[in-house]
Amino acid sequence: MANPCTGVTVTWGGATLEEVIDIKINAGGSLPIGRDSVIALDAGTIDIACLHTASISLAERGLKKTLAFTGGGLTCSTKAVFQTLTMAGKVNDVARYNVSYRIVME
Amino acid sequence: MSATPHDGTGTVLRLGADAYTVTNIVIQYTDPNADAEKIDVSHLGLTTGASIKTIDRPLQGSTSDTGRTVQFDYLGRTIIADASTGTCSITVGGTALTGFASVAYTVNASTLTLATNDAIRGQATVRLARV
Numbered sequence: 001m002a003n004p005c006t007g008v009t010v011t012w013g014g015a016t017l018e019e020v021i022d023i024k025i026n027a028g029g030s031l032p033i034g035r036d037s038v039i040a041l042d043a044g045t046i047d048i049a050c051l052h053t054a055s056i057s058l059a060e061r062g063l064k065k066t067l068a069f070t071g072g073g074l075t076c077s078t079k080a081v082f083q084t085l086t087m088a089g090k091v092n093d094v095a096r097y098n099v100s101y102r103i104v105m106e
Numbered sequence: 107m108s109a110t111p112h113d114g115t116g117t118v119l120r121l122g123a124d125a126y127t128v129t130n131i132v133i134q135y136t137d138p139n140a141d142a143e144k145i146d147v148s149h150l151g152l153t154t155g156a157s158i159k160t161i162d163r164p165l166q167g168s169t170s171d172t173g174r175t176v177q178f179d180y181l182g183r184t185i186i187a188d189a190s191t192g193t194c195s196i197t198v199g200g201t202a203l204t205g206f207a208s209v210a211y212t213v214n215a216s217t218l219t220l221a222t223n224d225a226i227r228g229q230a231t232v233r234l235a236r237v
Contacts, residue, residue, distance in 0.1 A: 008150035019149040051147055092165045
């Protein structure tokens with residue numbers, strides 16, 4: 001049965017990303033580097049768009065914390081490195097924030 | 107056979123004292139403050155059954171944009187001057203259409219088409235004052 005995507009909470013290192021409007025989790029990334037290994041150079045990315053400030057400072061770029069999703073059929077958690085933050089302003093509209101994380105497999 | 111109550115025959119459109127032989131009239135009312143003009147700020151944190159969240163746009167629309175226009179097609183040789191102003195009236199069977207007894211207008215756009223083997227046809231869009 002379909003999961004209504006409501007009541008979703010997103011946190012990174014315990015800090016809540018507020019007014020999240022879009023989440024894209026692209027897990028998997030590249031193939032393992034060895035036949036008997038699960039280690040991959042790219043474990044995937046997570047992109048999140050929100051209307052409120054993403055509660056993130058560029059000073060945290062490169063830091064690895066737990067990115068957790070609850071509710072709305074999206075309940076999952078992974079270690080993720082904060083990679084990019086995009087802020088966009090447009091005339092007669094609200095500011096929009098996009099933050100990208102790199103999934104870390106440990 | 108009696109006419110249907112929706113019958114548009116006998117409709118006369120006047121811009122000032124000039125009556126036009128109209129073949130089609132489209133009246134559009136748009137509320138500049140309608141919800142559709144607001145910013146949708148709903149987010150994934152809202153629970154099922156919650157109302158969609160909107161906020162007003164930070165900028166106001168131009169005061170000259172009343173959201174009310176009349177677009178009509180007519181037969182005739184006269185092109186209606188753009189930006190011309192006056193009062194507009196529409197009557198159906200001699201009775202003024204509600205709200206159209208005498209409304210101030212400004213011509214937004216006007217075209218006149220002359221084509222082979224056809225009547226000379228014009229089209230105009232006028233912006234109405236909000237009264």
